[in-house]
Amino acid sequence: MVLKLCSKSSSLQVLSESSWKPKFQLSVIALRSCNMEKVPHFLIHQKDLRHVDLSNNKISGKLPSWLLANNTKLKVLLLQNNFFTSFQIPKSAHDLLFLDASANEFNHLFPENIGWIFPHLRYMNIYKNDFQGNLPSSLGNMKGLQYLDLSHNSFHGKLPRSFVNGCYSMAILKLSHNKLSGEIFPESTNLTSLLGLFMDNNLFTGKIGQGLRSLINLELLDMSNNNLTGVIPSWIGELPSLTALLISDNFLKGEIPTSLFNKSSLQLLDLSTNSLSGGIPPHHDSRDGVVLLLQDNNLSGTIADTLLVNVEILDLRNNRFSGNIPEFINTQNISILLLRGNKLTGRIPHQLCGLSNIQLLDLSNNRLNGSIPSCLSNTSFGFGKECTSYDYDFGISFPSDVFNGFSLHQDLSSNKNSGIYFKSLLMLDPFSMDYKAATQTKIEFATKHRYDAYMGGNLKLLFGIDLSENELSGEIPVEFGGLLELRALNLSHNNLSGVIPKSLSSMEKMESFDLSFNRLQGRIPAQLTELTSLSVFKVSHNNLSGVIPEGRQFNTFDAESYLGNRLLCGQPTNRSCNNNSFEEADDEVEDNESTIDMESFYWSFGAAYVTILVGILASLSFDSPWKRFWFDTVDAFIHKVRNLLYIVSDSWFV
8 A cells, every 4th residue: 555645835734643543554655745743653553664755854853763673674765854863773684775864964973783784775875964973884784785875974084994895786985075084995995886986075185096996887086175195196097987087176296197188088077276287188089078177286388279179168277377378279169268367478369269159268367468359259158059068967877787676566566556556656766766976067257256166057157258467458349249148248457448339238148347457448338327237347447537327237336346537427436527526627637747747847957957067067178268258257257246245244334
């Protein structure tokens, strides 16, 4: 018999307090999203349960030990998304196959004998709890365990040797976000069936262990955000099935192994935030949609023209690359190109105008010069095909025999009709799911005065150009008004001149617009008030003049957006736009100009004085009529002064 109640809107409420004693025995009970606060008491009378689903409720306190003890045939127990605080297991071995207790509030030591009590478990998920202590060595007794998620808990210590040798059927192992330590697989293991290994955000130390070489079926390896040291071993690129490798946020040094760039199967390589040096190895052709995240290292040299072959996302920010931006070839796939914070020089190549699927372009904080190519307006910024590498799906799925022939109708009922019914009922339950290991791309981009990380759906909506902190000159291309999908444009801290084009008012989705610290002049176009999505607007420290536009979003910008433009008036500045104020502003400018003229005058006068004096002294050095005339004049002047002094002194005494 089956009892199934479910409320997608969580409006259903099942009363768990009751003395009701049913006269029938259930095989399946599913009370999902029923707002229950306790395990229904009538279940204590059930002895033949095979499948129990109490997920997405508000049940707190202890998990009753009688639930498992009374139902020795129980195969599936789903408790996720509740408030359980204590996980009590039976005292004797149980045949449970599937356990999901994720997203609860368990905060005690993980049962040391878990592997002995549940030796037949094939799926166990305790993600997002607060289990404490070391991983129990009894886990190694789960020979058939194929999916284990221990992530987001407080486990610490080393991985038990019995665990990495005993669980030889493991396909997916998630240990992320704990406090596990020690070296990562320093010795060979029996986890040869492993497809996905997630060890990120722990306290693992030492070198990348040789034991990983035995993981011949490994497709995804994530060791990010640990304390790993040493170099990236060349053999890691020789793992035959490796599709994604993430080792960011560690203390690795040395050069990037060439073997990693020789793998045609590699889709994701994240080596960011280490101390890697040297250049980027030659990139051979690989499948489409490759993601290379190499930012925040000490990589140097020039960037090869062929680097973008089949690459969809390239992040080289904050390294030491020099030379010109290469004239990339085969750029039809690139959607995100981030070169910020290097030592790149020269002009922005016109070949970048061929980025037909570009979404984010960041060339800021380099030494680029010349004008901004107007043909950048031909790039898609939303009109090309959608980028597919934000949510990775590397095809990591269990093989068809993952449960070794286990089928619900065989285990739940010997009756053929009931078996088919049970199988249909549980079609959406985890046994019929396609298990996949997935990760998301996290991309950092500066917008709205912040440098944030975007991922998933938020990243798909972000389209931006950042050319700030360079030495670009010339005018802002009028054609930029055609970038209708653009949400962020930053051209600040350059040497741009001319006026702000009125055509930019066509970029209706613009949210962040920064033109500060340039040499722009003229008025702020009133048409920009049509940018109703604009939340950040900055034109400070230019030579702009006239009335600041009012209305819509422009009523929300403060004086900081306009600093350093003395001829701007109106709100939110303190300068009114009447004639007197304009005259005062003009007087200020004239005073400044007068000060500059006087300074020039003093320098000119001094130079003329020195020139004349030198000329006189030079003429006196020769015997000439001019010399005699000069001395006669001086003698006459002295004689006059002496006579005048005598007359004054005589009259004084009289």
